[in-house]
Amino acid sequence: MSLTAVPAMHREIRLTTRVEGELSLRHFDVTEVPVPEPEAGQVLVRNRMMAVTAVMRTQMTGMRLPIPSFVPGKALWGAAIGEVVAAPDGGHEVGDLVHHPYGWREFAAVEESKVRRLDPDALPALGAHLSQGATAWGALHRAAEVLPGDTVFVTGAAGGVGSLAGQIARRLGAGRVVGSTGSERKAARLRAELGYDDTIVRGAGPIEAQLRRAAPDGVDVLLDTVGGEQLTAALAVARPDARFALVGALSSQLGGDGGVAAPVALDAGLIITRRVALRGFGLHAHPDLPQEWTKVFGRGLRDGELVFPHALLRGIAQAPRALCELTQGRHIGAVLVEL
Structure with a gap:
């Protein structure tokens, strides 16, 4: 079952070519593709927000890295939060708010092992779940x-x-x-x-x-x-x-x-x-830390001892600009894209 009607097509951001020198909008392509069908062991997530980070620039270079590199012609990825809209195996409930590693697209078919369920009341702002x-x-x-x-x-x-x-x-x-x-x-x-x-x-x-x-x-x-x-x-x-x-x-x-x-x-x-x-x-190396931090962060945001500096750009088409601006040092704090 699904929470709301799922469209036939959605947008994702692909890398057009390896990056040498300064990152620019020409390195990205906004592509419309069919919404994926979740396979066994997967859930379908409608992405609501994603983060861009400095390491993404490195993943575009083609260098040998200890983490996977982005591939020209393929969609990028990175931390995102969204809501489950289809869960064929019943491991998650439709409507669950989740964190997963497949941003840069409006819908994502995500392996259940890579989905972390979030408490929507744990933090006072949705984007705070994407803080570093x-x-x-x-x-x-x-x-x-x-x-x-x-x-x-x-x-x-x-x-x-x-x-x-x-x-x-x-x-x-x-x-x-x-x-x-x-x-x-x-x-x-x-x-x-x-x-x-x-x-x-x-x-x-x-x-x-x-x-x-x-x-x-x-x-x-x-x-x-x-x-x-x-x-x-x-x-x-x-x-x-x-x-x-x-x-x-x-x-x-x-x-x-x-x-x-x-x-x-x-x-x-x-x-x-x-x-x-x-x-x-x-x-x-510390899989328990996100939950520990969420508790500390939630208390700090509510009692006013902590603030969450961030820049927010709206619309998936703005994701390439968000990463370019991050590499240029334009912002303070996290750089987020609301999808």
Whole structure:
């Protein structure tokens, strides 16, 4: 059975060619195709909202990656939420709100194993289910274990992870929170609204010198979404027993060759003598974290201690523009498309 009439055709976004250099609208095609029929073990979902993220730019390059790459001529994919409109096997109820990995299309036939049922009352806004806060929460709370009074440095602080990381660090008791970003416009908002005491602006002088000014007593915790020069600078000002959680490589993903490799020279002597712990963190290794974060996020949004910075574009045809604008650094927080 279905919740509402399902049309015969729907739209999906396909990659036209591998990306070399700057991402542009010519790399995308909006195509009308038949709505898929769910097979055994699948449900049919009408997508309501999807997210675009920096890693999608990397998946378009054709480089050898630890994750699947997008294929020219085929539909893209990524985190989305929607409602079940057909469930032949009865594993889900028609009308269920679900999270799944097949965005970039209006309808998706999704394997039941890849569907996560959502509580529609858990968060006050639908798009909040697509926040990247679970990564920020896991990196700061589990990997780096922020302690009361810590000085925390977040790179890429205006992105989907960073725009929540400053608020989370504050909620965990950090004494001082510093973030890096690409413009003074963004830096001002980070300081005014998103939990940051001070900011570093790329291009406004040497990163290490700016960080020493912003964190004169050194850094206890790093949440790094960028890599490169900013990781080196954080190590230079690390305090004894500092904990570094590495979650991204934006210096390479949104610049350079667009890949995920971000080679950087680190001083082994500093790591050893200051007992710095460096730990890579990925949400895929912590399947329980999204539900844990949803509870924390829901309480924080309702009590006003947390906000959800995001940009919202409307209509599936705007999804390519949303990703292009994200790679250009046009927005603060998550970038979402309402379908």
